[in-house]
Amino acid sequence: MKQYKFVLKPLSFYSDIFSADTIFGTVCWYIRYIYGEETLVSMLNDFRHKVPFIISSFIPQGYIARPQFYFTLKDTIAEIEKSKKLKSIQWLPIELFQKYQKDYNQDTLINELLSKDNSIKVIEMRQIDITRNSINRNTGMVLEGILFTDSYYYNDIYYTVYVTEFDESYSDMFKEAFITACSIGLGSDISSGKGVFDVSIKELNETEKKVFGYQGKYFVTLSECAGANIEPVCYTTITKYGKLGGQFSQTGVNGRLLFNKKPIVLYKIGSTFSTTDDTYGVLLNNVHTDPRIVQYAYAYPVYFDYSGATNI
Numbered sequence: 001m002k003q004y005k006f007v008l009k010p011l012s013f014y015s016d017i018f019s020a021d022t023i024f025g026t027v028c029w030y031i032r033y034i035y036g037e038e039t040l041v042s043m044l045n046d047f048r049h050k051v052p053f054i055i056s057s058f059i060p061q062g063y064i065a066r067p068q069f070y071f072t073l074k075d076t077i078a079e080i081e082k083s084k085k086l087k088s089i090q091w092l093p094i095e096l097f098q099k100y101q102k103d104y105n106q107d108t109l110i111n112e113l114l115s116k117d118n119s120i121k122v123i124e125m126r127q128i129d130i131t132r133n134s135i136n137r138n139t140g141m142v143l144e145g146i147l148f149t150d151s152y153y154y155n156d157i158y159y160t161v162y163v164t165e166f167d168e169s170y171s172d173m174f175k176e177a178f179i180t181a182c183s184i185g186l187g188s189d190i191s192s193g194k195g196v197f198d199v200s201i202k203e204l205n206e207t208e209k210k211v212f213g214y215q216g217k218y219f220v221t222l223s224e225c226a227g228a229n230i231e232p233v234c235y236t237t238i239t240k241y242g243k244l245g246g247q248f249s250q251t252g253v254n255g256r257l258l259f260n261k262k263p264i265v266l267y268k269i270g271s272t273f274s275t276t277d278d279t280y281g282v283l284l285n286n287v288h289t290d291p292r293i294v295q296y297a298y299a300y301p302v303y304f305d306y307s308g309a310t311n312i
Contacts, residue, residue: 001164001165001166002164002165002168002171003162003163003164003165003204003212004162004163004201004202004203004204005160005161005162005163005201005202005203005204005208006160006161006163006178006179006199006200006201006202007061007158007159007160007199007200007201007202008058008158008159008160008161008182008197008198008199009158009197009198009199010153010154010155010157010158010159010196010197011196011197011198012154012185012193012194012195012196013153013154013189013194013195014153014154014186014187014194014195014196014197015151015153015187015188015189015194015195016153016186016187016188017057017058017153017159018057018058018186018187019057019058019223019224019269020054020055020056020057020222020223020224020296020298020300021223021224021240021242021266021295021296021297022186022187023055023057023058023161023178023186024055024296025242025296026178026181026186027174027177027178027181028040028043028044029181030176030177030178030180030181031043031173031174031177034173034176034177034180035173039173041292043170043173044283044294046167046169046170047283048283050166050167051166051279051298052165052166052167052169052170053163053164053165053166053167053170053171053174054163054164054166054223054279054281054298054299054300055161055162055163055164055223055300056160056161056162056163056222056223056300057161057222057223057224057269057300058159058160058161059091059159059160059161059162059222060091060157060158060159060160061157061158061159061160062093062094063091063092063093063094064091064092064093064094064097064211064220064222064302065090065091065092065220065221065222065269065270065302066086066089066090066091066092066097066220066270067104067218067220067234067270067272067304068220068234068235068236068270068271068272069104069106069233069234069272069306085113085114086106086109086110086113086114089113090269090270092109094207094208094211095207096109096112097211097302097304098207098210098211100304101211101214101216101303101304101305102214102216102304102305103305103306103307104218104304104305104306104307105306105307106306108307159197161178162212162222162300164300166279175201178199179199182196182197182198182199183196183197183199184196211302212302214303214304215275215303216275216303216304216305217274217275217303217305217306218233218272218273218274218275218303218304218305218306219272219273219275219280219299219301219302219303219304220270220271220272220301220302220304221267221269221270221271221272221273221280221299221300221301221302222269222300222301222302223269223298223299223300224238224240224266224267224268224269224297225266225267225271225280225281225297225298225299225300226264226265226266226267226281226282226284226297227280227281227282227297227298227299228282229276229277229279229280229281229282230267230273230276230280230281230299231273231274231276232267232271232272232273233272233273233274234271234272235267235268235271235272235273236267236268236270236271237265237266237267237268238265238266238268239263239264239265239266240261240263240264240265240266241260241261241263242260242261242264242287242295243260243261244260244261244288244293261287261288261293261295262286262287262288264284264287264295264297266297267299273299273301275301275303279298280298280299280301281297281298281299282297282298283295283296283297283298284296284297
């Protein structure tokens with residue numbers, strides 16, 4: 001097993017904090033473009049037998065998802081407000097997570113995060129709204145009085161995508177496809193220069209090695225996931241209405257313009273699970289009328305143990 005990370009610097013506006021399934025789908029298209037469809041099909045078949053690698057979603061550099069736990073019921077306004085504030089904090093500095101990794105105590109963590117003398121920087125994902133005129137596509141003229149607004153992210157936050165390889169057969173291929181995709185653009189509006197990132201490949205630093213090397217009874221996922229082989233402890237879900245990418249987004253599939261996948265319910269980043277296996281999640285089938293189309297839904301686990309003082 002080998003672990004490393006991509007560090008991404010935004011070079012333009014970008015439409016989303018990209019999830020692992022979006023990254024995986026984009027990489028699959030670029031593997032098809034660069035290496036051919038047979039190579040892509042071979043890789044996807046390998047996922048059905050023995051997972052060659054797993055990836056995280058975009059994670060703010062130096063941070064990690066806060067493990068979700070149920071809150072101990074509080075009957076004072078101050079304690080209720082404190083719980084609300086903690087719920088709004090999605091990311092923990094990785095050093096703070098390491099501090100509590102062997103004995104995760106949510107009550108103590110709340111007090112440290114919300115104390116007046118706390119110097120911990122809370123990540124804020126700021127968005128910029130851009131309003132444009134609507135265009136009549138037949139005449140090329142502006143439609144008077146009709147506007148639309150798009151929201152984009154743009155800030156000085158660097159992101160990390162973590163990778164764990166169980167089989168290095170696809171290592172070079174995956175790296176080339178991902179770097180190429182980031183240089184051309186991820187997400188929507190790439191034709192107008194959106195979603196471009198500078199990418200570097202780096203080894204895990206010492207703190208990350210310790211955090212990712214720890215084995216505990218529970219784990220927090222750094223990617224959205226699903227599957228019968230994971231046992232949730234505390235979680236939130238998201239229903240995804242995925243769209244097809246690449247060539248399928250332009251021409252449809254088998255002559256039919258079916259751009260959308262079926263709705264899929266996934267556990268969100270930060271959900272916590274019991275440790276039962278080495279690999280968690282699945283490559284989902286039956287998400288489209290075309291059986292070739294699949295959905296990446298593997299968890300990227302970071303293990304920890306929790307204090308009995310926390311209500312789970």
